[in-house]
Amino acid sequence: MSKSRPAVVRPEEAIAGPTTPGMELRHHFDPAGRWVGWTGWIRNDAGDVSGWHHHAANETYVYVIRGSVTIEFGPGGAERVEARAGDFFLVPSQTIHRETTGPDADLDAFVLRVGGEPEQVNVDGPEGVGR
Numbered sequence: 001m002s003k004s005r006p007a008v009v010r011p012e013e014a015i016a017g018p019t020t021p022g023m024e025l026r027h028h029f030d031p032a033g034r035w036v037g038w039t040g041w042i043r044n045d046a047g048d049v050s051g052w053h054h055h056a057a058n059e060t061y062v063y064v065i066r067g068s069v070t071i072e073f074g075p076g077g078a079e080r081v082e083a084r085a086g087d088f089f090l091v092p093s094q095t096i097h098r099e100t101t102g103p104d105a106d107l108d109a110f111v112l113r114v115g116g117e118p119e120q121v122n123v124d125g126p127e128g129v130g131r
Helices: none
Strands: 023-029 035-044 059-066 068-073 079-084 088-091 097-101 107-114
Touching (some): 059 079, 068 107
Antiparallel strands (some): 023 035, 059 088
């Protein structure tokens, strides 16, 4: 019989972390003890900008609860998508990107990252970004 069981992740609970300011995480492991992902809440101040990074072999799924976030990616970081409250977005594995919280409101979002370690790799930026 499996030791795994359903789990509820509530925004008001203190969760292990943060590894990044504004994040509260709950790590998940397979029956052999290998890390397979995490769930967590993002709470960023208006105007916050992350560094360029990717999530290795991990797929990242985000539901925006409050505020907005712009995800920059692609050659030279020239492509972008914006997600607002009520939107759901996916950042595919290996996608070099950075996030910018909208200027008018703090960001609250729920994140599910699935894959394996490492969960994040910091980089200088996508090819063609001025350094």
